[in-house]
Amino acid sequence: MLNITRRQFLTYVGAAGGSSALLKANLALGLMHDDPYAGPVTVKPASSTNKPSALILGAGIAGLATAIELERAGYQVTILEASHRAGGRNLTVRHGDKIDEMGQPQICQFDKAENLYFNCGPARIPGHHRRLLHYCRALGVPLQIKANSCKLAYFHDDKAFGGKPVRQIDYHADVRGLMAELLWKSADAHQYDQLLSEDDVAKLMKFARLHGDLTEAGKYVGTERAGSTTDRMLEFPKPHAPIELKAMLDSSFWYGGLLGAELYDWCEPLMEPTGGMDGVVKGFVRHLKAKPVLHAQVKKIYNQENGVEVTYEQNGQFHTIQADYCFNNIPAYFMAGIENNFSSVYQAGLDSIKRGHLFKIAYQMKERFWEKEGIYGGISYTSDPVAQLWYPSHDIHAPKGILLGAYTWDPKVSAAFEAMTPAERLLAGAKSGEKIHPGYSKYIENGISIPWARMNHQMGCGMRMSPEDWDKYFHVLQKPEGRHFMIGDQISHHSGWQEGALASSEQALNQLNKLLSVNIDHGVNSHVS
Amino acid sequence: MLVKSFLVLLTLAAMSQLAVAEETPTPEGLEYCTVCHGSQLKGNANIGAPRLSGLPQWYIERQLLNFKQGIRGAHSDDDRGMEMRPMVSGLSVDELKAIAAWVAKTESDKPKATLTADSSAGKALYQSCAACHGAQGEGNKAIGAPSLTGLNDWYLVTQLNHFRLNVRGAQSADTYGQQMKAASVMVTSEQDAANLAAYITQLN
Numbered sequence: 001m002l003n004i005t006r007r008q009f010l011t012y013v014g015a016a017g018g019s020s021a022l023l024k025a026n027l028a029l030g031l032m033h034d035d036p037y038a039g040p041v042t043v044k045p046a047s048s049t050n051k052p053s054a055l056i057l058g059a060g061i062a063g064l065a066t067a068i069e070l071e072r073a074g075y076q077v078t079i080l081e082a083s084h085r086a087g088g089r090n091l092t093v094r095h096g097d098k099i100d101e102m103g104q105p106q107i108c109q110f111d112k113a114e115n116l117y118f119n120c121g122p123a124r125i126p127g128h129h130r131r132l133l134h135y136c137r138a139l140g141v142p143l144q145i146k147a148n149s150c151k152l153a154y155f156h157d158d159k160a161f162g163g164k165p166v167r168q169i170d171y172h173a174d175v176r177g178l179m180a181e182l183l184w185k186s187a188d189a190h191q192y193d194q195l196l197s198e199d200d201v202a203k204l205m206k207f208a209r210l211h212g213d214l215t216e217a218g219k220y221v222g223t224e225r226a227g228s229t230t231d232r233m234l235e236f237p238k239p240h241a242p243i244e245l246k247a248m249l250d251s252s253f254w255y256g257g258l259l260g261a262e263l264y265d266w267c268e269p270l271m272e273p274t275g276g277m278d279g280v281v282k283g284f285v286r287h288l289k290a291k292p293v294l295h296a297q298v299k300k301i302y303n304q305e306n307g308v309e310v311t312y313e314q315n316g317q318f319h320t321i322q323a324d325y326c327f328n329n330i331p332a333y334f335m336a337g338i339e340n341n342f343s344s345v346y347q348a349g350l351d352s353i354k355r356g357h358l359f360k361i362a363y364q365m366k367e368r369f370w371e372k373e374g375i376y377g378g379i380s381y382t383s384d385p386v387a388q389l390w391y392p393s394h395d396i397h398a399p400k401g402i403l404l405g406a407y408t409w410d411p412k413v414s415a416a417f418e419a420m421t422p423a424e425r426l427l428a429g430a431k432s433g434e435k436i437h438p439g440y441s442k443y444i445e446n447g448i449s450i451p452w453a454r455m456n457h458q459m460g461c462g463m464r465m466s467p468e469d470w471d472k473y474f475h476v477l478q479k480p481e482g483r484h485f486m487i488g489d490q491i492s493h494h495s496g497w498q499e500g501a502l503a504s505s506e507q508a509l510n511q512l513n514k515l516l517s518v519n520i521d522h523g524v525n526s527h528v529s
Numbered sequence: 530m531l532v533k534s535f536l537v538l539l540t541l542a543a544m545s546q547l548a549v550a551e552e553t554p555t556p557e558g559l560e561y562c563t564v565c566h567g568s569q570l571k572g573n574a575n576i577g578a579p580r581l582s583g584l585p586q587w588y589i590e591r592q593l594l595n596f597k598q599g600i601r602g603a604h605s606d607d608d609r610g611m612e613m614r615p616m617v618s619g620l621s622v623d624e625l626k627a628i629a630a631w632v633a634k635t636e637s638d639k640p641k642a643t644l645t646a647d648s649s650a651g652k653a654l655y656q657s658c659a660a661c662h663g664a665q666g667e668g669n670k671a672i673g674a675p676s677l678t679g680l681n682d683w684y685l686v687t688q689l690n691h692f693r694l695n696v697r698g699a700q701s702a703d704t705y706g707q708q709m710k711a712a713s714v715m716v717t718s719e720q721d722a723a724n725l726a727a728y729i730t731q732l733n
Contacts, residue, residue, distance in 0.1 A: 082564075102561060103615030297560055299552075299568040316554040333575035337567020351575055419611055454612070457564055459576060 037130040040065070041509040044516050046074035055080065055310055055321065057301075058329030059292035060088025062487040062501035064284035065135065066327045069509055071289055078321065079288075080296040080312050083457045086285055088329070089121035090498065091450075092276035093362075099448055100456040106422050109446040110364045110402065115395035118362040118402045119277040120450040121461070122498050123390075124148055124270040131502035132280070136273065139283030146272040147393035149261035150378020153370075156436045157383040160251035161243070165380070165436045170226045173213070174243045175258065177220035180212020188218060257381035265497065272394070280498070298330060300339040303482035311339075327508060329488045331355075331460060332477070346481045349473035353490050355453050355460030357414035361386065361406035361429040363447040368392075368401040369437065384432035385413045405429040405447065409462070418451040425449040462496040463489070480511055553634045556627070561616060571637035572681050577609035579684035582637040585668065588675040589629035591705070593617050597625065600703045604696045609687070639733040644682045644723055651728030657715055658725075666732040673705045677729050685726035689716050 377393025494500030572580030602614030
């Protein structure tokens with residue numbers, strides 16, 4: 001919830017004061033979670049003669065991580081996966097890959113080349129996502145730096161500056177200059193005299209001058225920090241004329257996009273697995289003894305006295321299996337469609353998790369035209385429906401590149417894209433792109449779109465819960481019911497992030513350890529020696 | 530202890546036999562349907578996908594055709610219908626017939642009531658419905674009126690409101706939908722729709 005709030009404020013909160021205040025509050029909250037990380041949970045080891053069994057439903061990141069920790073403890077693990085592939089929303093597509101959208105599946109038409117891939121789900125890893133980074137290290141997943149922001153990329157809004165895209169560095173420098181000038185002026189007008197000593201006011205004014213690159217008289221007249229309108233190598237630099245304060249205020253400060261790189265989850269430098277985010281999935285599968293059973297759709301889950309019974313269907317055949325424990329990574333909103341004997345409270349909790357509507361477009365561009373504009377990675381932000389353009393920071397100067405042409409979080413905007421055909425989406429996205437990069441369309445060779453709320457076996461990304469349901473049910477879902485544990489980013493405060501999925505797995509395995517020690521105390525059903 | 534285990538085993542065996550008898554395999558390529566409509570098409574309110582288990586084949590066929598032709602699922606106020614439409618728009622009429630035949634074979638428990646509404650007020654409203662849909666909601670194939678038992682109450686509410694608000698049954702190509710719209714004029718509010726749905730659910 002917190003995470004969605006962060007995302008929403010970025011796109012929707014217009015009032016700059018409100019958004020930055022909220023940002024500060026979130027950052028403060030985030031910082032408080034900076035506990036030292038000692039690695040994944042060690043599940044109590046099984047005895048060599050009595051290996052307990054565990055069923056993992058769904059081969060998403062939480063399922064795979066849970067499986068690997070249980071195998072490490074000597075459990076017999078079975079992973080059931082409904083779709084044609086493991087990974088869940090960790091999906092990287094390349095030439096010929098299927099994008100299994102409900103009713104209108106697409107086949108990726110990117111050229112067959114190592115550098116032409118697209119991360120449809122998670123795409124970046126900050127340095128403090130230590131659970132995920134642990135697995136990257138342990139599973140041998142090579143990482144590279146991913147530029148998530150680029151000062152030479154653009155802000156664009158039809159309603160600001162005549163719809164002309166503005167370079168982020170120009171805008172950042174001018175925002176800072178103008179805000180520093182206001183600070184200097186209020187200090188100069190004795191606004192802080194009650195609060196601070198004369199000396200401290202002087203220090204504040206000195207800081208304002210430094211912060212905004214103001215003149216001796218506290219005026220902001222532009223800064224070389226944003227470059228020059230002349231060739232700086234051969235001529236004296238001449239800064240661009242600053243944006244007028246009124247125009248700056250009317251531009252809504254890019255709806256918080258201004259502070260994009262300030263978010264804790266986007267704090268630089270970010271990373272990505274070399275060759276695609278699915279390197280993480282491949283790493284897990286490589287190290288698992290139990291390979292995910294594909295095309296296995298779960299139909300029934302019954303908690304029993306000493307275990308869990310699950311029925312799944314595969315190629316028209318029903319199979320029923322029992323296990324001592326079950327870890328369920330299926331999107332919770334599907335559970336009402338799966339026969340079960342859960343308590344009404346537990347089922348109500350599952351029902352309280354609602355589908356999220358994230359949407360992405362990716363284009364294969366025949367030239368990396370953005371690099372000629374000095375953009376090497378990072379994001380342009382626009383108030384157009386596509387919201388963001390991401391420039392790849394891998395394979396710089398390669399002949400072609402995959403550019404993210406839309407990433408929308410507003411459920412209404414995403415729903416509008418969902419209702420289109422894939423071809424219509426690419427056209428709509430191209431129209432927005434033209435506003436930021438004139439001639440954009442002529443570089444497009446092909447493209448794909450990922451409406452997460454329409455993807456087979458997912459039907460959503462970035463789950464939502466109402467604040468009331470959050471209070472009422474989240475703790476219910478964090479605990480097992482019988483031998484059944486819910487996992488996935490849905491059982492975390494960080495939906496839409498692999499770190500959230502891994503945290504949920506860790507939490508569930510801690511609960512398992514707790515359950516095992518209770519069983520030992522009572523001398524019943526202990527699987528530990 | 531042994532006796533108890535034996536009894537448990539017997540019960541389990543009985544349960545699983547019963548379960549096997551009820552299960553209709555999902556035809557290849559139709560796994561998509563069960564993702565939203567659930568196991569044996571039991572329905573899933575979270576997705577807005579109604580229970581379809583055992584609905585009459587002719588009725589399902591007609592509705593699938595309606596979705597294919599944009600008679601249903603084309604109105605911008607019908608979010609869930611718009612989600613359904615692309616699922617069938619690329620399928621042939623023969624394929625739709627095969628789907629309907631499978632849907633008719635599926636079985637699941639009748640859905641539980643989820644509404645709190647005035648079912649006695651609903652009963653009074655239902656008197657006009659009974660002429661076509663039957664006193665027990667059993668339906669009448671001869672006049673194209675489907676059975677109403679076994680539908681989710683929340684789905685009934687949505688559809689009654691759609692008829693009331695011209696979201697469904699407003700197109701000239703929708704012969705049966707237009708009839709239904711005309712016949713449901715006595716449902717004049719959301720409350721009426723809820724009351725009526727609450728009564729119909731009692732007929733289950």
